[in-house]
Amino acid sequence: MFRKKENLKKEREKMKEVNILPQEIEVWYIIPAIRKEMAKTFSKDYNLSYDKIAFMMGLTKSAISHYIAGKRVKKIRLHPRALAELKKSCKIIVNKKSKVIIEIKKILALIHKKKLHCEICGAIIEEKGHDCKEISIPEITI
Numbered sequence: 615m616f617r618k619k620e621n622l623k624k625e626r627e628k629m630k631e632v633n634i635l636p637q638e639i640e641v642w643y644i645i646p647a648i649r650k651e652m653a654k655t656f657s658k659d660y661n662l663s664y665d666k667i668a669f670m671m672g673l674t675k676s677a678i679s680h681y682i683a684g685k686r687v688k689k690i691r692l693h694p695r696a697l698a699e700l701k702k703s704c705k706i707i708v709n710k711k712s713k714v715i716i717e718i719k720k721i722l723a724l725i726h727k728k729k730l731h732c733e734i735c736g737a738i739i740e741e742k743g744h745d746c747k748e749i750s751i752p753e754i755t756i
Contacts, residue, residue: 640722644731647690648718649673650681651697655704657682662708670707671714693730696721 649671656662656670657678664682668675680686692700703717725731 639731643687643690644692644722644725645718646681646687647692648696648700648721650687651692651700652704652714652718653678653681655701656708659701659704660708693725695728696725696730699724 652671653667656667657664662670664675664678667673668678671678677686699721700717703712703721706712707714707717
């Protein structure tokens with residue numbers, strides 16, 4: 615049993631050294647951050663129940679609860695421009711003029727087009743001088 619734990623630690627260390635695709639950063643960090651902010655917006659700004667939010671977003675009620683309580687996606691934050699677009703998207707969704715998945719795609723397209731998040735580390739790019747020296751994978755719970 616001790617050897618298994620040791621092997622797991624070695625495997626985790628190897629994974630940190632592996633190159634990560636931009637799509638993986640998006641799936642593991644950016645999309646969950648978008649979902650978290652959408653859930654919070656629906657709950658706080660529009661007073662929707664967790665059940666209603668879960669149904670709209672295609673997630674479970676407990677996932678919505680974890681997003682809103684901050685148990686998921688603790689360390690990742692969205693760029694202010696992406697947040698502004700997200701607020702507009704939530705209004706469109708609540709008014710039944712679009713669906714969640716379409717609006718998430720729009721936000722992702724904005725992030726790509728405007729280069730708001732680094733494709734390597736997932737960090738917010740605040741200035742043009744952002745330069746990743748290494749891939750750092752934040753330890754988060756998704």
